[in-house]
Amino acid sequence: MGLVPMVQLLQQAEAGGYAVGAFNCNNMEIVQAVAAAAEAEKAPVIMQASQGAIKYAGLDYIAALARTAAAAVNVPVALHLDHGTSFEQVMRCLRAGFTSVMIDGSRLPLAENIALTRQVVAAARAVGVSVEAELGKIGGTEDDIHVADADALFTDPDEAGQFVRETGVDALAVAIGTAHGRYRGEPQLDFDRLAAIRARVQIPIVLHGSSGVPDEDIREAIRLGVRKVNIDTNIREAFVERCRAVLAGNPEEIDPRKVLGPAREAAVEVIREKIRLFGSAGKA
Numbered sequence: 001m002g003l004v005p006m007v008q009l010l011q012q013a014e015a016g017g018y019a020v021g022a023f024n025c026n027n028m029e030i031v032q033a034v035a036a037a038a039e040a041e042k043a044p045v046i047m048q049a050s051q052g053a054i055k056y057a058g059l060d061y062i063a064a065l066a067r068t069a070a071a072a073v074n075v076p077v078a079l080h081l082d083h084g085t086s087f088e089q090v091m092r093c094l095r096a097g098f099t100s101v102m103i104d105g106s107r108l109p110l111a112e113n114i115a116l117t118r119q120v121v122a123a124a125r126a127v128g129v130s131v132e133a134e135l136g137k138i139g140g141t142e143d144d145i146h147v148a149d150a151d152a153l154f155t156d157p158d159e160a161g162q163f164v165r166e167t168g169v170d171a172l173a174v175a176i177g178t179a180h181g182r183y184r185g186e187p188q189l190d191f192d193r194l195a196a197i198r199a200r201v202q203i204p205i206v207l208h209g210s211s212g213v214p215d216e217d218i219r220e221a222i223r224l225g226v227r228k229v230n231i232d233t234n235i236r237e238a239f240v241e242r243c244r245a246v247l248a249g250n251p252e253e254i255d256p257r258k259v260l261g262p263a264r265e266a267a268v269e270v271i272r273e274k275i276r277l278f279g280s281a282g283k284a
Contacts (some may be wrong), residue, residue, distance in 0.1 A: 003070045006078035006100030006228075007130035007170040009044045010204040013227040018279030022046035022080060022206075023271055024232035026053045028065055029264040030239065035069035035077065037271035041281040044075060046100070046228065048082040049093075063096040075284035078130070082230070090120050100130040102173070110135075110159055117167040125168075132206055132228075135163050136175030154193060161200030171204045171228060172197075176221075178209035189217050191224060198225035206230065211237075215277055222279065231274050235267050242266035 009020045025031045025047050038045035047069070049062045057065075063079065070077035080100040081093045090101045103120040105113035117133045124131045136155030155174040164172060174197055177189040187209075198205065204227035210218065211233035218229065242263040247253060275281050 001070060001074055001076055003067060003079050003097070003099045004076045005128060005130045006046055006080055006132070007204075009046065009076060009078055010130075010171055010227045012044070012283070013280065014204055016279075016283060017222075018283060019207075019222045019227050019229045020044050020046055020280050021271065021274050021278050022048050022082075022228050022230045023235060023274075024048045024050050024053065024082060024230070025062065025066070026050075026056060026236075029260050030235060030267055031062075031065045031069050033235075033264050033267035034271055035073050037268045037275060038075045038077065038284070039073040040268070041272055041275045042075060042284045043275045043280040043282070044077075044284050045275070045280075046078045046080050048080045048230065048232075049098075050082040050232070051085065059092060059096050063098065067097060080130075080132070083134075084120075087116065087119055087123070091123065094124060094127055094129055098129065100132065102132040102134070104134045104173075106134040106136060106175075110163070114163060114166050117163075117169055121168050130170045132171040132173060133163070133167060133169045134173040134175075134208075135160055154190060155197060157193065157196035157200050160197045164201050164203055169203065171206050172201055173206040173208050176207075178207060178213060187213055187217070189213070189221065191220060194221060194224045194226070201225075204228060211235075218277055229274070229278055231271075234270050234274070238266040238270045239263045 013020050023034045034047050047066045066079040078100050079098045081098055083104045084090050084102050093101050105116040121131045136153050176194050177187055205225045206228040207221055207226045208230045210229045243259050246259050246262050
């Protein structure tokens with residue numbers, strides 16, 4: 001089918017009351033797993049490239065893999081930059097064919113975050129590319145980005161309303177108690193805050209750090225307006241655990257295909273489960 005703008009998928013999710021899964025892709029096998037899972041579930045899907053993935057695989061490789069995967073399936077696929085760090089990096093992703101970008105100015109004061117996001121929105125919208133931004137700091141570590149617990153700040157609902165009005169962004173990532181990476185305990189999501197944000201923001205809301213969040217909390221977040229749910233850690237866990245199991249069962253194995261193939265299947269299983277949880281199965 002080919003790559004499509006993310007906002008198209010999120011607007012349909014808004015109308016249908018479900019969320020679209022956004023899955024981080026770190027290598028060819030995970031790209032293939034995301035495409036296979038989406039095709040099997042007849043679901044729209046978002047492939048994401050984080051800072052670590054771009055550094056590891058290379059921007060052009062990630063873009064080429066995603067384009068190839070999207071062309072091979074009959075479901076809509078968006079290619080999204082996750083946690084873009086600068087205007088310059090966003091421009092590189094636009095030139096590489098990404099159909100959506102995130103500019104993460106959450107480290108900046110509100111006025112500076114607004115100014116940077118407006119600059120990105122102007123450039124991206126000119127070429128039909130969607131923009132996600134972040135307000136509030138989501139704790140934890142994702143690749144090269146680390147936010148200490150003491151620095152994690154929940155999103156202020158009034159600031160969220162101002163931010164969306166002044167930037168024209170297509171989707172907003174909010175901090176309501178989730179964290180990147182593995183949780184040390186069960187996360188406690190602030191649903192009252194999410195409801196207050198939703199009352200002031202009439203665009204799709206994004207939930208980062210969703211691996212490890214209980215299913216019932218994911219469902220409640222979607223009921224309250226979350227339309228994009230990011231998953232990375234759960235895929236990594238399944239992928240690496242299957243690699244370990246294969247090698248433990250056959251320590252003399254030297255064919256990487258016989259290790260990575262089963263790992264890819266493990267990733268497909270996890271992604272299919274998440275797609276069903278988000279309510280996007282059968283929505284393509």
